[in-house]
Amino acid sequence: MQKKTLSALVATAALAAVTGALAQSVKLSDNVVKVGVLTDLSGVYSELSGQGSVKAAQMAADDFMAANPAFRGKVQVIGVDHQNKADVASNKAAEMIDRQNVDMLVDMPTSSAALAASEVAKNKKVVAMVVTGGTTALTNEKCNKYTFHYAYDNYMLANGTGSAVTKRGGKTWYIIYPNYAFGQDLNRQMTAAIQENGGKLVAPSDATPFPNTDFSSYLLKAQGLKPKIFGTMQAGADLVNVVKQYNEFGLKNQGIGLGIGLLFETDVAALGQDAFAGAIATVPWFWNLDARSRVWAAKFEKAFGKKPTWAQAGVYSATMTYLQAVARAKTDDSDAVVKALEGYSFDDFFARNATIRPQDHRVILDVHTVQVKPKAQAKEAGDIFTRVSTIPAAKAFMPLSESKCKM
Amino acid sequence: MNTQLLLIQVFNGLVNGAFYALLSLGLAVIFGMLRIVNFMHGALYMLGAFTAFALGQAFGLGFWPSLILAPILVGLLGMVLERTLLSRLYGLDPSYNLLLTFGLTLLTQDLVKQFMLSHYAVSSAPYTPPAALAGVVNLGFVVFPKYRLFVIVLSLVICLLTWFIIEKTRVGAIIRASTENPTVTRAFGINVSKWVTGVFGVGVGLAGLAGVLAAPIYSVEPYMGAELIITTFAVVVIGGLGSILGSVITGFAVGVLAAVGSALYPPIANTLVFILMALVLLVRPSGLFGLPEGAK
Numbered sequence: 001m002q003k004k005t006l007s008a009l010v011a012t013a014a015l016a017a018v019t020g021a022l023a024q025s026v027k028l029s030d031n032v033v034k035v036g037v038l039t040d041l042s043g044v045y046s047e048l049s050g051q052g053s054v055k056a057a058q059m060a061a062d063d064f065m066a067a068n069p070a071f072r073g074k075v076q077v078i079g080v081d082h083q084n085k086a087d088v089a090s091n092k093a094a095e096m097i098d099r100q101n102v103d104m105l106v107d108m109p110t111s112s113a114a115l116a117a118s119e120v121a122k123n124k125k126v127v128a129m130v131v132t133g134g135t136t137a138l139t140n141e142k143c144n145k146y147t148f149h150y151a152y153d154n155y156m157l158a159n160g161t162g163s164a165v166t167k168r169g170g171k172t173w174y175i176i177y178p179n180y181a182f183g184q185d186l187n188r189q190m191t192a193a194i195q196e197n198g199g200k201l202v203a204p205s206d207a208t209p210f211p212n213t214d215f216s217s218y219l220l221k222a223q224g225l226k227p228k229i230f231g232t233m234q235a236g237a238d239l240v241n242v243v244k245q246y247n248e249f250g251l252k253n254q255g256i257g258l259g260i261g262l263l264f265e266t267d268v269a270a271l272g273q274d275a276f277a278g279a280i281a282t283v284p285w286f287w288n289l290d291a292r293s294r295v296w297a298a299k300f301e302k303a304f305g306k307k308p309t310w311a312q313a314g315v316y317s318a319t320m321t322y323l324q325a326v327a328r329a330k331t332d333d334s335d336a337v338v339k340a341l342e343g344y345s346f347d348d349f350f351a352r353n354a355t356i357r358p359q360d361h362r363v364i365l366d367v368h369t370v371q372v373k374p375k376a377q378a379k380e381a382g383d384i385f386t387r388v389s390t391i392p393a394a395k396a397f398m399p400l401s402e403s404k405c406k407m
Numbered sequence: 408m409n410t411q412l413l414l415i416q417v418f419n420g421l422v423n424g425a426f427y428a429l430l431s432l433g434l435a436v437i438f439g440m441l442r443i444v445n446f447m448h449g450a451l452y453m454l455g456a457f458t459a460f461a462l463g464q465a466f467g468l469g470f471w472p473s474l475i476l477a478p479i480l481v482g483l484l485g486m487v488l489e490r491t492l493l494s495r496l497y498g499l500d501p502s503y504n505l506l507l508t509f510g511l512t513l514l515t516q517d518l519v520k521q522f523m524l525s526h527y528a529v530s531s532a533p534y535t536p537p538a539a540l541a542g543v544v545n546l547g548f549v550v551f552p553k554y555r556l557f558v559i560v561l562s563l564v565i566c567l568l569t570w571f572i573i574e575k576t577r578v579g580a581i582i583r584a585s586t587e588n589p590t591v592t593r594a595f596g597i598n599v600s601k602w603v604t605g606v607f608g609v610g611v612g613l614a615g616l617a618g619v620l621a622a623p624i625y626s627v628e629p630y631m632g633a634e635l636i637i638t639t640f641a642v643v644v645i646g647g648l649g650s651i652l653g654s655v656i657t658g659f660a661v662g663v664l665a666a667v668g669s670a671l672y673p674p675i676a677n678t679l680v681f682i683l684m685a686l687v688l689l690v691r692p693s694g695l696f697g698l699p700e701g702a703k
Contacts, residue, residue, distance in 0.1 A: 047530060061528060187626035208669075211676040213625050213634060216419050216555075217669045217676075223550060224412060240531055240626040248536070248552045248624065250543040270626070304527060
């Protein structure tokens with residue numbers, strides 16, 4: 001009994017000493033590091049990010065605290081719904097920073113919402129790590145000192161898929177894209193990537209209304225044009241409609257392949273993977289990429305009940321990278337953290353051979369072109385991608401020479 | 408664009424036209440007979456598609472049984488809603504039933520989404536054409552999905568049948584009488600409110616039918632009716648509120664026009680119908696087939 005009390009005393013004293021050491025060596029504003037997951041909790045992107053992103057950030061916080069005793073109990077995560085609207089994203093970001101003392105924002109699906117939140121982060125000097133928003137504007141004309149762009153962007157998608165498909169013999173393309181910022185940007189990038197690899201467009205790309213359900217006119221046009229590849233820059237529900245009708249019109253049997261700009265695991269699940277079978281896309285990660293990925297994915301599935309999407313895995317990685325920068329800087333002061341992030345090279349289960357470019361805050365990493373497997377080849381539920389090739393970090397993203405970023 | 412391509416698009420437009428026609432037909436029947444502006448029509452169309460999916464998942468029912476069962480189930484739900492909620496608003500300003508049906512739309516969409524997420528982990532449901540209608544057929548001038556041809560034919564048959572029943576049969580005569588002069592009709596010993604409920608059920612059932620027909624073509628998701636319903640209302644306005652023949656002809660015409668428009672100049676595809684609506688309203692405020700107020 002006495003022995004037990006004594007050891008408890010010693011333990012308490014030791015803990016106090018550690019905490020005391022933390023107080024001296026790590027300077028945290030209001031004594032906590034607070035991570036704000038700004039995401040879509042109810043709308044079209046809630047399945048691919050949403051609650052799963054909040055869970056992923058929480059897992060990163062827990063793992064970080066377990067590995068860094070000095071931070072035990074000092075990292076908090078909150079999730080907020082921005083409804084994919086720029087004005088709501090802007091208000092919520094400001095509110096989280098001003099009223100809840102958030103030190104860092106992460107996730108941010110929908111390009112317009114990501115741009116709005118990034119603007120708030122800049123003005124309030126808080127680190128923002130955009131994972132799910134795709135526009136290249138974040139690291140070009142709209143770049144700023146506090147915003148980092150993680151996981152993917154439109155240039156990387158176009159460069160990956162456009163090159164891979166063209167090199168595999170898809171020399172002639174006909175492209176349709178949704179008529180708003182994301183689609184226009186992706187169409188431009190994709191066209192450039194195809195031409196650079198010796199391919200060409202058989203007709204000018206068509207801008208389709210957004211959102212749109214019926215794509216039969218464009219599929220009939222493709223029948224007449226007979227390109228090797230029918231390229232679609234649609235995303236989410238629109239993409240599901242395009243692919244459903246692509247199959248309905250039997251284009252594959254007419255020798256017209258499918259090229260997809262942006263693909264999430266949830267789109268494949270919505271339609272069944274046979275409908276997508278053979279399609280090529282570019283992703284930064286997928287859960288059964290390799291052993292390291294599978295270990296993390298199993299942990300996530302146990303905690304969340306579903307396999308992670310690459311967006312959710314990216315949120316974990318981004319949150320962890322930020323927290324480790326706080327640990328290196330020994331403070332959550334954003335200017336010091338930004339300094340610790342810039343130029344940092346790292347390698348985790350998600351981001352391979354990753355470097356944070358100081359000039360434009362683009363996080364570059366190895367990315368993968370993948371092909372959707374037919375259901376018959378899937379070894380288990382959610383086994384949808386076969387890796388076609390890996391594009392090394394240095395070649396996957398927009399070269400600095402092309403960047404319009406002035407920081 | 409050459410003539411062949413134009414012909415192809417005219418033909419293709421009939422498919423969307425079929426959906427516009429079926430949906431605006433239901434709206435026309437309901438408005439013409441009951442003076443209800445049913446904003447929930449799009450949500451009921453979506454429910455038709457989801458019911459077909461759910462029947463398949465729960466009972467292994469394929470497309471054909473669902474094509475009959477789902478519209479009946481949606482129609483029954485419509486009748487319950489009419490009896491319990493809508494009937495309380497008769498005689499009040501039409502904006503009340505507009506608000507009610509709009510609210511019901513939001514509720515339905517979210518309930519379906521929650522149900523899908525909790526049961527199937529996705530909010531969009533896969534649905535393929537029946538085996539007999541899968542694949543394409545070479546029509547000489549175009550390679551076209553068999554299923555879409557079926558949609559055109561079936562919806563034409565349904566539209567003609569509905570028109571025939573209402574205009575040419577005794578049942579139709581009772582329905583028209585019940586709505587034009589309920590007091591006199593009651594005096595003939597006819598239970599008007601039962602007929603009203605029945606008509607609402609049939610109108611809503613037509614939306615459910617359109618939903619089942621749409622399931623193999625469009626993404627089956629909770630908001631699939633939201634976009635469509637706005638175009639459908641424009642069709643109803645162009646055709647003339649409450650005119651059955653008007654809504655059918657306009658439905659097909661708008662489908663064709665939108666398809667040709669989207670092939671010629673894609674950005675205008677979704678606006679075309681509203682431009683047309685504005686033009687028609689300028690020249691004929693009661694719509695192409697509508698009778699001017701007070702003409703009855």
